[in-house]
Amino acid sequence: MSFSRQTARLLDDEHRANLQLLERVERALRGDDAGLAALAAPLVRQLDHEIGRHFNFEEEALFPLMADAGDGDLATLLAEEHATLREVAAELLPLARAAAAGPLGSEDAAALRRLAAELVERLVAHIQKETMGLLPLLDDLLDDEADRRLAFEYAVDA
Secondary structure, eight states: OOOSSHHHHHHHHHHHHHHHHHHHHHHHHTSOHHHHHHTHHHHHHHHIIIIIIIHHHIIIIIHHHHHHTTOHHHHHHHHHHHHHHHHHHHHHHHHHHHHHHSOOOHHHHHHHHHHHHHHHHHHHHHHHHIIIIIHHHHHHHOOHHHHHHHHHHHHHTO
16 A cells, blocks of 8 residues: 555554564464574564554554544544554563563463464554554645654654
């Protein structure tokens, strides 16, 4: 999909990078614990970024615009999914950090696998909703000036 607004393109680029990592995590889940442990550090970095900066930007800068334009139901749904993803990440991140530092015990390794699988499933579905709903909407909602301002704010916060 191609987007005309800078803000939508920035978010789409991040979504694509996230999907690439999630695909690697999904493949690692079909293998041994060492393959998943090798992805632990990149997963931590991606989650810190996605769950923090990316979600906050959408919730603070974009969802209010959507609600004002009559698309509050979609904004509410996406915000609810953010809350659920934050809960999964809150459980997953300590395990992923520990896996990045060294081998996990069997219970922690099993929990890491379960939570990573849940994250992959939920985050892929969430990104698909944003790609099909939120990002095209930005092309309509934002004028050139608002798009430049938001894209700049988001890029500066990187």
